[in-house]
Amino acid sequence: MASVSYAEDLACSACLTIFTDPVTLPCGHSFCRQCITKFLVRDNPICPHGPASFYGSLSKIQKRKCSTIVMPVFQVAELCPEHEEKLKLFCITDQQLACIICRDGEEHEGHRFKPVKEAAASLRKELETFEQHAADDIHAIETLADIQKNEMFKTREKSQQLTIQIKKQFQEMHDFLRRRENEIKRELKHKEEDSVGKMREALEAVDIVLSDSRELKEKVNLVLKISEPENFLRSWTEGNKMGTSGHVVRPRLNELQGGRGRVVRAVCLHSEKDASTRFDPHYLHSGSLSKTLSF
Ligand SMILES: [Zn+2]
Ligand SMILES: [Zn+2]
Ligand SMILES: [Zn+2]
Ligand SMILES: [Zn+2]
Known part of the structure; x- marks a missing residue:
């Protein structure tokens, strides 16, 4: 068994034969220089010592997986897999390594x-510049983020202040409206009492005239029966020194219809002055309030 293990140790897991010009990767796995160069150039810089990603049947060694990234690739892939010349050139158009023979192909x-x-030097310089710019960009973006966070904070704070202010202003408006409502109600009550008082006086005057008129009519009725x-003339002139019925009754009626003690009509309780204090919903959308609401 020891001889099998010894043979395995000396076998390249790519070509399964004894190593030719062996190379050891940083992960410790060894291959023929030509085998590993072909693999790394054609695929990617990952140690092929693993699953069936490599050609050939699997040996006992290959069954153990390895996926170590082999860096730098250049150190291993020194020879062009096609022409077996050193890869001394870099094709800028294809962005890949090439040998002198590749260049002329x-x-x-x-x-x-x-x-x-x-x-490599020019790419390194480019990447270093990029790194520097990236650092500057990151710094600028961080500053922007800070500014944005600060703006968000200020907006929230301002909104809270405005909420308090709006609440206060609406409270003031509610107080004002309640006060005004009570004032107008008191004024209305006062006018009502004033008007009803005048109407009562007028009604009393009407009652007196009505009673006088009925009394007079009764007298006239009695006189007319003579x-x-x-006797007819005497009884009328003795009872009334004021003249004919027309002179007695009509003036009183005229007095009620046109003169003092006339019927008092219901007064208009909403004068022009009151109209200005009526509630106007547009009040809420204009004036100083809307100015304080804008951000
Ligand atoms: Zn390995
Ligand atoms: Zn080999
Ligand atoms: Zn090319
Ligand atoms: Zn070549």
């Missing part, structure tokens, strides 16, 4: 190349 015709070191001319 059809696949890269008209492409721009740079030496690997130069390409047929003898002398």
